[in-house]
Amino acid sequence: MGINKVMYGSKTVIDLSGSTVAPDKMLKGIIGYNAAGEEVIGTHQCQAGIGTGAYVWAIYDTKEEWNYTTKSLTSTSFPDGYDSTTYVGWTITNDGYFELNKGTTSGDTYYLPEDSVGRKAKKILRKGRYSVINPYTVMTIKDMPDTVKGDNLLGYVSSDTEDAYPLKGVQDNKYYIRISGSDADVTAGKMLSGIVGYTNNGKVTGSIQSQAAQTITPGASDKTIASGKYLSGTQTIKGDANLLAENIKNGVSIFGVAGSFAGGSSGGSKTAQGTVTGAGADPVTIDTGLDNVSTFVLFCHKSASTSGVISAAYADGTTTVVGVSYSQYFKTVGYSSGTIAVEGGTVSYTPKDNTAITKLMQGAEYTWIAIE
Structure with missing residues (x-):
């Protein structure tokens, strides 16, 4: 049997006879004493979204943190x-x-x-x-030290007003966190997958999927990241240092870069080609149509039945010629060379005097290629 009243002489020190404490009126775990002086342990534990109030708080103990x-x-x-x-x-x-x-x-x-x-x-x-x-x-x-949220959940409490307890903080040496209210609008599509929240209608589990880090390499077709995903890692779109106008054909645009290359496949240099007819011992002049020429070659497609040049090449001032000396019984390959002169986009070939093997064979068709 408990003690509900303590007297010191004629003075009342403790008087619990008017106490209205009852287990169902106190949060679970809270200790008090009733009118008979008996210890009472609280049993009340309302659940989020249940109760008479529109707002619900979770109540924790507190601890000191430096x-x-x-x-x-x-x-x-x-x-x-x-x-x-x-x-x-x-x-x-x-x-x-x-x-x-x-x-x-x-x-x-x-x-x-x-x-x-x-x-x-x-x-x-x-x-x-x-x-x-x-x-x-x-x-x-x-x-x-700062007073912060403890590790022990003491229970829940609800109220009709949103400011009856702190939104998140300490009151009466307890730590309150509001977990639901009339303005709660949590939906599964607003939270990451697996995250749990509560509204007045109960528990809500998130459904938003995460997209981990990835590297996307551009290609001929579009590549997309699906909408509604949370990007949990870095999304890298590959670049290429060769994405330059001079590497793209004139009239073609790749990823917004308009091409300027108007030549052949010589790495951005302009090229030209054509044919020329051999003139024997006389010089031959070719207008390539280019602004200047750094490399020039010509060659004959048909087997020679007379002496003359089979192929000739010019690269940055150096000339190399392959010719054939033809007789009734055999042919002999030789490397005697005439002269190739370049002036702007014009190329001239002049045979060596009295040397049949350096002549462009009379009437023979030669193909030429020039590179700026």
């Missing part, structure tokens, strides 16, 4: 007032101190003030492993 501030130093030199002993990590103690850890690391390093005791301090120095301009930062524990 936080810290940071300040970057402008100097690149090790600052005064800190011991040079290196530490590789830190934790925050329950009474609000940094406690540094020894060991090895390839990351940031930490240092204690010279007047610190043991490995604990309210203020420490951090040196960033990859920070070059401002490598040093001072980290300072706040004067007071």
Whole structure:
């Protein structure tokens, strides 16, 4: 049997006779005492979306959590007032101190003030492993801990007004998080797959699918990313340094780049070709139609029945000629050369005097190709 009244002489110290505490009137786990002085443990636990109120909160216990501030130093030199002993990590103690850890690391390093005791301090120095301009930062524990959400769910409460309890915060030494209200409009298509939310109509599970990181290589047809997906990784569209106007045929556009190449397949240089008839010992002149010529070749398609040039080539000032010396009984290949002269887009071939093997065979058709 409990005690509901305590007297000290004629003075009443405790009087519970008027208590209306009952298990169903207190949140689950909360302890109180009834009019008989007996301990009562709360049993009330309403569910989200159920109850008389339009708004529902989840109630948690609270805990104290120490936080810290940071300040970057402008100097690149090790600052005064800190011991040079290196530490590789830190934790925050329950009474609000940094406690540094020894060991090895390839990351940031930490240092204690010279007047610190043991490995604990309210203020420490951090040196960033990859920070070059401002490598040093001072980290300072706040004067007071913050009251934050605890790990234990105490129950739920509802109200007709949205500001009866904090949207997310502390009241009466409990931590409240509003989980539902008259304005709740969560739908499956607004949340990632597997995420759970609640509205006045109950539980909602998200359905939005995620798209992981990928690399997309352009091709002849369109490639798409389906709508309604959450991009959980980097989406890379491949580029190509060869996507240049001079590499694309004139009149053709690829991915918005209009081509300017008007020649053949010589890597962006203009080309021209045609035929010319051999004139024996006389020179032959060819107007290629180009602005200038860096390379020129000509050759005869038919087997020679007379002495003369089979093929000739010119590249940046050097001439090479292959000819044949023909007689009644045999042919002899020779490399004697006439002269190829280039002036702008005009090419002239002049045989060597009194050398039949250097002549363009009279009446024979030669094909020529010129490259700017």
